[in-house]
Amino acid sequence: MAATNIEVWQLGTVVEVRNVATDIQRIVIEPALPRTAEPGSHIDVMARIEGHTDKRSYSVVESSEDGARLVISVLRAPLSRGGSVFMHTLQPGDQLEMTQPLQNFPLRVGAERYILLAGGIGITAIISMARVLKNLRMDYTFVYAGRSRAAMAYLAELQELHGTNLVVHVDDEGTSLDVNRLVASAADGTELYMCGPIRLMDAVRRSWTERELSYPNLRYETFGNSGWYDPEEFIVKVPGLGLEVPVVQGRSMLEALEDAGADMMFDCRKGECGLCEVRILRLEGAIDHRDVFYSARQQNATEKMACCVSRAVTSKTGLMAEASVFGPAVVTIEVP
Amino acid sequence: MTAIRTQSSTTNKVLGYPLNVWYVAAWDYEVTRKPMSRRIADRPLALYRTEDGRAVALADACWHRLAPLSMGKTVGKDQIQCPYHGIIYDSAGRCVSMPAQETINPSATVPSFPVVERHRYVWVWLGDPTKADPELVPDMHQLDSKEWAGDGETIYAPCNYQLVLDNLMDLTHEEFVHSSSIGQEELSESDFVVTHDGGTVTVARWMFNIDAPPFWRKNMRDKFPGFEGKVDRWQIITFRSPSVINIDVGVAKAGTGAFEGDRSQGVNGFVMNAITPESNKSCHYFWAFMRNYRLDSQLITTQLREGVHGVFGEDEAMLAAQQAAIDANPDYEFYNLNIDAGGMWVRRLIERQLETEGRLVPVA
Numbered sequence: 121m122a123a124t125n126i127e128v129w130q131l132g133t134v135v136e137v138r139n140v141a142t143d144i145q146r147i148v149i150e151p152a153l154p155r156t157a158e159p160g161s162h163i164d165v166m167a168r169i170e171g172h173t174d175k176r177s178y179s180v181v182e183s184s185e186d187g188a189r190l191v192i193s194v195l196r197a198p199l200s201r202g203g204s205v206f207m208h209t210l211q212p213g214d215q216l217e218m219t220q221p222l223q224n225f226p227l228r229v230g231a232e233r234y235i236l237l238a239g240g241i242g243i244t245a246i247i248s249m250a251r252v253l254k255n256l257r258m259d260y261t262f263v264y265a266g267r268s269r270a271a272m273a274y275l276a277e278l279q280e281l282h283g284t285n286l287v288v289h290v291d292d293e294g295t296s297l298d299v300n301r302l303v304a305s306a307a308d309g310t311e312l313y314m315c316g317p318i319r320l321m322d323a324v325r326r327s328w329t330e331r332e333l334s335y336p337n338l339r340y341e342t343f344g345n346s347g348w349y350d351p352e353e354f355i356v357k358v359p360g361l362g363l364e365v366p367v368v369q370g371r372s373m374l375e376a377l378e379d380a381g382a383d384m385m386f387d388c389r390k391g392e393c394g395l396c397e398v399r400i401l402r403l404e405g406a407i408d409h410r411d412v413f414y415s416a417r418q419q420n421a422t423e424k425m426a427c428c429v430s431r432a433v434t435s436k437t438g439l440m441a442e443a444s445v446f447g448p449a450v451v452t453i454e455v456p
Numbered sequence: 457m458t459a460i461r462t463q464s465s466t467t468n469k470v471l472g473y474p475l476n477v478w479y480v481a482a483w484d485y486e487v488t489r490k491p492m493s494r495r496i497a498d499r500p501l502a503l504y505r506t507e508d509g510r511a512v513a514l515a516d517a518c519w520h521r522l523a524p525l526s527m528g529k530t531v532g533k534d535q536i537q538c539p540y541h542g543i544i545y546d547s548a549g550r551c552v553s554m555p556a557q558e559t560i561n562p563s564a565t566v567p568s569f570p571v572v573e574r575h576r577y578v579w580v581w582l583g584d585p586t587k588a589d590p591e592l593v594p595d596m597h598q599l600d601s602k603e604w605a606g607d608g609e610t611i612y613a614p615c616n617y618q619l620v621l622d623n624l625m626d627l628t629h630e631e632f633v634h635s636s637s638i639g640q641e642e643l644s645e646s647d648f649v650v651t652h653d654g655g656t657v658t659v660a661r662w663m664f665n666i667d668a669p670p671f672w673r674k675n676m677r678d679k680f681p682g683f684e685g686k687v688d689r690w691q692i693i694t695f696r697s698p699s700v701i702n703i704d705v706g707v708a709k710a711g712t713g714a715f716e717g718d719r720s721q722g723v724n725g726f727v728m729n730a731i732t733p734e735s736n737k738s739c740h741y742f743w744a745f746m747r748n749y750r751l752d753s754q755l756i757t758t759q760l761r762e763g764v765h766g767v768f769g770e771d772e773a774m775l776a777a778q779q780a781a782i783d784a785n786p787d788y789e790f791y792n793l794n795i796d797a798g799g800m801w802v803r804r805l806i807e808r809q810l811e812t813e814g815r816l817v818p819v820a
Contacts, residue, residue, distance in 0.1 A: 186814060224563035228548050229585040230570070252586055336550035340562050392561045415558035 127164065128153060128220040132190070134210045141273040143196040144241065145208050146181070150189055153220060157183035157190060159248040160225035160313075160341070166217035169202035169370075173217075176203035177343045177390075179245035179315070180221055181274075187221065193273055195241035199350055201370045225313075225341035227252060232309035234260040235302070237324065239316020243273055245341055246315055250282060261305075265289040265297040265320070303327040313339045317346045318410055326416065340412075344390035344429035347408040354405065354432040354449040358382065361455065366448075373427040373451075382455060384427075391429035398427045398453040405434045405449025427453075469782050469790050470616035472817060473497050473733040474809040475583030477698040478593045480730040480742050481571075482578045483610065487511045491536060493526035495734050497582050501569065502526040506534035511578045512547040515567040519543070519551065525566065575599040577730065577742065583813070594696040598726040598746040605751040607761045608728065608744025611772050615779035617699055617739035618803065620731045623771055624701045625659055625798035627691050633770050637671045637763070642689075650797045657695040657805065659798035664688045665710045671763060672707045675723045678756055679749045686710035687722070695802050698809060703727040724748050727764070737779060743768060 136148035157180040166173040178192040194207040210216065227249045234253055238246040243264060253260040262282050266272035269290055278286055289297040303324060306312060310333075314324055321340055328338045356373055357364045367376040374396055377384050386396035391411030400407070400422055409419040411426035418424065432449035481487075481496050482503055491504040493516050500516035502525040514536065516524045523540035531537050534547035543564070544553040551564035570581040570588035575596040581588035598604040613620055623629065628644040648661040668676060668687045676683040687707035695701050708714035708722025730742040745764045750756050792800060810816040 226565065226567075228568070229588070230548075256586055335560065336546050336548070336552050342562070392563060394557065412562055413557070413559055418558060 125222050125224070127222065128155075129217060130220065132165075132216045132218045134212055134214045134216060135189070136212060137210060140193060141275075142268075142271045144193055144271075144273045145196070145210075146191060146193045146273070147207065147210055148189060148191050149216065149218070151187065151218065151220065154187040155220040156185065156187045157221035157248075158223055159227045159252050160245060161221040161223045162225075162245070162341075163190065163192065163221055164219045165207075167203040167206040169206055174201070174203060176207075177222075178207075179225075179341075181244050181247050182251075183221070183248075190221070193241070193244050197345075199369060200345060201372070225315075225339065227313065228311065229256065231311040231337075232259070233307060233311070234258060235306055235310055235312040236260060236262045237302070237312060237314035237316065237320075238262075238264045239297075239314070239320040240266050240271065241273070242314070242316030242320075243278075244315075246313065247274060247278070249313055250278070250285075254282060254285070260285060262286045263289065263297065263302060265316070266291070268292045299323040300327050303331055303333070306331075306333060308333070309337075311337045311339060315341055318342065319348055322348075322416075342390060342392070342412055344392075344410055347410040347429075347431060349408045349431075349433045351408075351431055352433055352449070354434070354451065356432070357450060357452040358455055359401070359452065367431065372429065373431060377427065377455070384455065386428055389428045391426045394426060396426055396428040397424050398455050399424055400451060401454055402452035403432070403450075405432050405451070407431075407451070408433050425451075425453075468803070468807075470736065470779075471618045471803060471806055472736070472810055472815055473617065474698045474806065474813055474815070476581075476587050476813055477583070477809070478572065478579040478581055478588075479699070479732040480577040480740070481513060481580040481732065483742065484511075484573060484576050484578055487578050489530050491526045491528060491530060493524060494740070496580060496740075497733050498735050499569075499582055500524070500526075501580065502528075502536065503578065504530050504536060506530075506547055508533070510534070510547070511571045511573055512536075513569040513571050513578075513580045514545065514547075514549050515569075517566065519545075519564050519566050576744075594700040594730075596700065596702065596728050596730070598702070599728055599744055603751075604726065604746040604748050605753075605757055606725075606744055606746035607757050608742065609761065609765060611741040611743065611768055612734075613731075613739050613741045613772055613775050614737065615739065615775040616737055616782075617731045617733040618806070619775050619778055620729075620739060620741055620771075621695065621699060621701065621802050622796070622799040623775060624703065624729055625657070625693055625695060625802055626795050627659075627661070627693065627703075628795050629774075633774055634767050637767050638669050640666065640669045642666045644795075648795075648798075650801065652801045652805070655697045655805065657798055657801040659691075659693040661691045662688065662715055663690075664715070668707050671767070672723070674763075675725070675747075675760075676707060678753075679723050680709075683709075688712075688714050690714065693798060695798070695805075697805050699731040699733075701727075701729040701731070703729070725760075737783075741768075741772075 130152040132149040132151045138146050140146045162177045162179045164175050164177050167176045181191045181193050183190045194204050196208045197204045236246045250262045289295050351369045353368050365376050365380045367373050387393045394413040408431045410429040432451040434449045487503045491502050502514045502516040516526050518538040528537045528539040535544050537544045546552050549566040549568035551560050572579045572590045574593050576599045631639040631643045642663040646663045651658045665686045688710050689707045692704040706724040712721035726746045728744045732740040745760045
């Protein structure tokens with residue numbers, strides 16, 4: 121496990137791109153300053169989005185032992201903030217500003233038993249952990265859930281490598297993952313590592329807590345980029361600053377407020393640290409909490425939100441179909 | 457046949473340390489429920505024991521503001537609490553409690569390092585944890601075997617660990633550094649044999665029909681009261697990668713067949729040395745002197761420990777002066793002598809390990 125997470129920026133050269141599932145691009149990069157990538161590590165890259173650059177994080181899917189070749193895989197998410205669309209334009213020979221591998225999701229060696237859970241593109245964070253556990257002949261179950269086989273990257277390779285250790289759930293085949301059943305299979309001493317959409321991770325967290333399993337044994341990483349609902353444009357009002365700002369689909373509330381001149385405090389920008397907390401004074405619509413900082417109780421109370429990742433949505437149920445009826449959501453906040 | 461290209465060791469006066477190895481972090485008795493701090497291979501560690509007695513090594517820096525966890529206290533079954541803001545970690549380094557919030561930041565961990573307790577030592581692995589095989593702990597069984605008795609200490613040596621390895625692999629220095637105890641001129645006059653394989657280097661030296669130096673005369677008289685006369689003396693130094701050296705030493709009544717294997721008419725000791733780099737210019741030097749006679753005599757155990765303490769104090773002073781001279785004369789090289797053969801093979805094994813880890817870079 122790395123003890124340092126110092127961002128060392130460098131140039132990487134794209135040497136190979138290939139489609140590995142619907143809308144998922146596998147990108148092989150040769151970094152200028154190779155460094156070994158541990159399982160669970162990611163790289164930050166500078167994505168060019170409409171004239172400016174913005175930092176995005178992608179898990180390292182695999183790397184050569186010396187780190188001279190790194191592989192990431194990116195799901196094209198047009199409704200998101202534009203980073204993945206840029207990443208899908210990369211071609212061999214292109215250069216990319218990127219960090220050496222960073223580690224916030226270390227795999228601990230030595231647990232009695234492991235469950236690895238990947239939902240959709242979350243496979244990218246889990247895939248190299250599974251390889252290590254297999255090599256070490258650990259007791260592990262590798263659960264891979266997706267909407268359809270065509271949308272599940274690396275499925276065939278993983279089935280070949282992990283055999284019966286791999287359990288596959290496919291929504292459109294009627295074999296969706298039963299989270300409660302999965303968590304019920306976790307004996308004491310099991311460590312569960314997961315990466316996937318926030319609905320899946322919330323469900324596992326809830327089930328894990330209900331079963332009173334050891335909370336530190338539930339390991340996950342989130343880049344704060346998935347919510348319960350699709351992102352919509354909404355309005356944020358800050359009476360104290362005299363601001364009324366639209367938050368467009370591809371921009372976070374924090375970014376919109378910064379663009380409007382508000383002096384905001386923040387750190388992680390992925391919904392973990394809670395420094396960007398704002399107090400909600402009034403709400404027309406609902407909050408799509410995308411953070412892991414607040415407990416379920418606090419999220420339900422809708423008194424505060426982590427403005428770096430969380431958004432407002434129009435309807436109480438968050439369903440887009442009802443959006444036109446009510447008009448854009450409006451959240452009125454107080455910034456510290 | 458493939459040609460083997462090997463880098464010469466002469467340009468590297470001192471070496472970096474491999475990481476994918478077990479290092480002694482502490483004596484077993486040093487690690488207790490009260491956390492302690494020790495820097496190993498430039499990594500500050502907090503060492504403590506869980507309620508059920510298991511030794512734990514965590515990075516000695518809280519995830520939050522890097523306050524030393526070793527200044528904190530152990531809580532619950534296996535946890536440690538940061539002394540600054542009360543953040544609590546379990547023995548795997550996972551945060552289990554954060555102040556003033558209902559959730560725990562998922563990235564809140566401190567590095568935890570594999571630990572094995574064996575041969576009275578707590579060993580720690582600072583490199584790739586997936587390679588931390590307990591079977592790779594070097595054999596130092598004399599330290600906790602029923603056939604052997606003895607004790608040791610730790611020297612804090614202000615020098616690169618390689619200088620200690622050099623010192624132990626070539627015992628001709630005994631004639632000059634330890635002239636009042638174990639030194640004698642036959643040491644540098646007698647021949648020696650160096651053998652090696654992928655993980656060990658052995659230097660064997662026999663001296664026949666000589667007078668026993670003061671240290672050995674005393675030991676002989678402990679076993680054979682009133683002993684007088686000539687002895688056959690041996691030193692068989694075995695290095696085990698990366699930094700353990702066990703030295704089979706002893707004397708027997710001259711001509712009684714010790715060389716051929718019958719040591720019954722002599723006294724036999726094992727000097728157990730584990731040298732752990734602290735930084736590039738300092739190391740922890742764990743040693744013990746074990747004997748296989750008069751096992752029940754605490755008097756002899758204490759006398760031997762004190763005696764060797766005195767001898768090693770002489771080495772310590774020389775090693776500190778040598779490192780200071782290296783630092784003061786950065787443009788001067790090392791030259792090698794025939795007597796350095798053992799030490800040079802040790803350097804080559806370590807350099808190969810460093811090359812495998814991609815860490816073969818000059819440190820001084």
